[in-house]
Each structure stands twice: as C-alpha cells, then as structure tokens.
C-alpha cells in the first residue's frame with residue numbers, strides 16, 4: 001500500500017523560498033466578498049515571517065455578473081494590502097469589457113455574459129433591450145464617458161500569466177503542448193475542455209479560474225479556484241508557501 005502511494009504521488013511543487021503567495025479566484029463584481037477575503041488575507045499574513053515576501057495575485061474576471069464591478073476595480077486600485085507585491089491577471093470578461101469600450105464588434109456579445117451589470121455599476125442608463133448597431137454605439141459612447149481612465153488603464157495593465165517557482169498562473173489555463181511563452185491570449189483567457197481534461201505535465205502546476213467548481217479542484221497538473229463567487233457567495237483564495245497549499249474563502 002505504501003509503495004503504491006509513493007509511486008502515484010505527484011512531484012511536490014513549491015513557490016520560491018521566503019515567499020507566501022495568496023491567489024484569488026474569479027470575483028465577478030462581488031465587492032462585498034472581496035472586502036471580506038482581503039481582510040482574511042490581511043489577518044492570515046500576520047503569521048508570516050517578518051521578512052517574508054508577501055504576494056497577492058488575482059486570477060481575473062473582476063467584472064460582470066455581480067452588481068459591483070466598478071467597486072471591485074476601485075478597491076483593487078486602492079491596493080488594500082499595501083505591503084504585498086500585487087499582480088493582476090486579465091480575465092476574458094476584462095478583455096470583452098475593453099473590447100466593448102474600443103468598439104470591437106464581436107464584443108457586443110459581452111451583454112450575453114454579464115456586461116450590462118458592469119455598465120449598471122458605472123451608472124450607464126441601460127435600455128430595456130439594447131439592439132441594433134446605432135443603439136449599441138450610443139451605449140458604447142456613454143460607457144466610454146462613464147468609465148474612468150484609471151479603470152481602463154488598470155485593465156490594460158493586467159498580465160496574461162505569471163510564474164512563481166513551480167507554479168504558473170493564468171485566468172483560464174494553458175493550451176497543452178505549447179510552452180508558456182508561446183501561449184495565445186485566446187487560450188490563456190478562454191480555454192476549457194482541452195486544458196481541463198488534459199493530464200499532460202505543463203512544466204508548471206497551473207493555477208487558474210474561469211470554470212466554476214463547487215470546491216477547489218486539485219489535480220497533479222492544475223488547481224482550479226473559481227468557486228462561482230457571484231452566485232455561491234464563496235470567493236476562494238489559494239495560499240502557497242514552500243510546498244504547503246491551503247485555502248481561505250468567504
């Protein structure tokens with residue numbers, strides 16, 4: 001039994017020595033949960049060594065669905081845990097939001113997955129049923145006026161991926177078989193089945209969100225921490241230190 005256990009045991013991934021890392025899953029406009037979780041992270045971090053490097057990483061999908069998208073971005077811009085190195089990754093919802101503001105036609109689909117709630121949070125008057133190019137263009141112009149330049153700059157500055165030791169972080173995952181440096185944005189932001197069903201070793205353990213799971217999914221090659229906060233009320237944070245893994249959640 002012991003032999004079997006040892007044989008199937010995955011190799012042990014670690015973050016760089018002296019680092020405690022907090023990775024936060026998909027927030028989707030739930031500023032209330034973000035507030036609670038950041039307080040929990042702040043309390044938790046008090047147990048780290050004084051000279052520890054504290055890293056706070058967000059996996060993207062800050063906006064849409066929940067009603068507090070603007071408030072989430074404001075809170076992230078305020079850098080609530082200022083002693084932390086903070087990394088913001090881009091999610092597909094941020095990409096769609098930016099695309100809408102820029103007038104990218106395909107981004108008009110954004111409304112099908114939560115964009116109206118984001119505009120609502122910026123006090124953009126929402127027509128009962130936005131339809132037709134001229135109405136969409138009018139809505140876009142109002143949105144451009146309503147969204148502060150600092151918010152647009154924040155979204156544009158979000159990274160596509162990040163590496164810490166044996167872990168890599170990306171909103172949706174990676175395309176199996178493609179080195180991290182050559183991954184396409186479309187895959188990093190949107191991929192599902194080809195990544196989720198893959199048992200391949202991606203070189204790093206991939207920490208991701210994007211696909212809702214009831215509780216964090218831990219596989220040898222990936223960890224999913226999107227616990228569907230906007231509907232479930234559960235916003236999840238993965239804590240990594242040395243070879244240790246644990247979770248905080250609302």
Ligand SMILES: [Mn+2]
Nearest residue numbers: 061091092210
């Ligand atoms: Mn997503």
